[in-house]
């Protein structure tokens with residue numbers, strides 16, 4: 001059974017993440033369907049994309065599929081991790097992607113939402129960045145996405161507490177473009193998409209790529225990169241990383257010990 005629903009109309013493509021039994025956890029299978037839909041939209045000449053969950057959902061996405069995180073001394077968020085593949089596919093989509101957000105956005109799903117070009121959320125939406133809850137070492141791409149969207153003190157609070165922030169705060173921070181009541185959000189989002197479709201797709205896609213390249217333009221030395229990777233390795237080789245994942249599977253609180 002398909003984990004997403006896709007629709008196309010008036011050069012606007014919609015992807016509905018539709019695996020509510022697992023709260024749209026970003027499994028490899030779900031991500032593969034989304035990236036295939038984006039490829040297919042490109043071939044069809046779609047000029048704006050809406051990424052959403054079913055109307056009225058309580059959870060937009062529960063983030064990385066925790067059951068798929070590696071347990072044995074391997075970087076859980078490496079280059080070919082499905083979540084990274086999805087982030088790149090959204091960032092590299094020539095058609096702007098609008099995130100229509102209802103419900104909770106957890107962990108890696110925050111990064112997916114923040115990788116979208118425009119975010120429109122319902123009043124009940126919340127955003128939590130959760131690696132510390134699981135004992136996961138966030139990677140450089142993930143931190144850069146966060147740093148490009150959120151002022152450092154708030155980013156630190158979100159990363160260190162792993163607590164959700166309400167949509168009003170996300171709006172104040174400029175992470176979310178608009179907050180709209182649930183009965184207005186669909187027409188509003190499709191109105192935005194229509195105004196994108198009315199403009200030059202070449203101009204838009206080139207500006208999108210320029211902005212992507214500029215916002216990721218930071219140089220680090222090989223030594224610094226090795227140091228960061230070494231620090232991250234300490235985390236994914238630790239007892240706490242295994243404990244975070246095991247505790248989630250066993251539906252209990254983790255007992256972290258800092259080793």
Ligand code: LCV
Nearest residue numbers: 021022023025062063064065066067106107108130131136
């Ligand atoms: C697999 C799940 C998940 C899930 N994976 O429903 O950015 S990082 O570093 O944090 C990165 C590694 C990451 O993104 O990690 C994931 C971060 N996500 C979270 O911490 C949220 C985990 N989920 C939850 O806290 C709850 O599921 C929420 C609050 C989202 C919804 O609660 P609710 O009571 O509505 P359940 O917890 O009962 O979940 C329903 C089913 O979905 C599975 C969960 O195991 C359960 O499966 P079973 O019915 O088979 O028991 N599920 C939920 N989230 N991220 N599986």
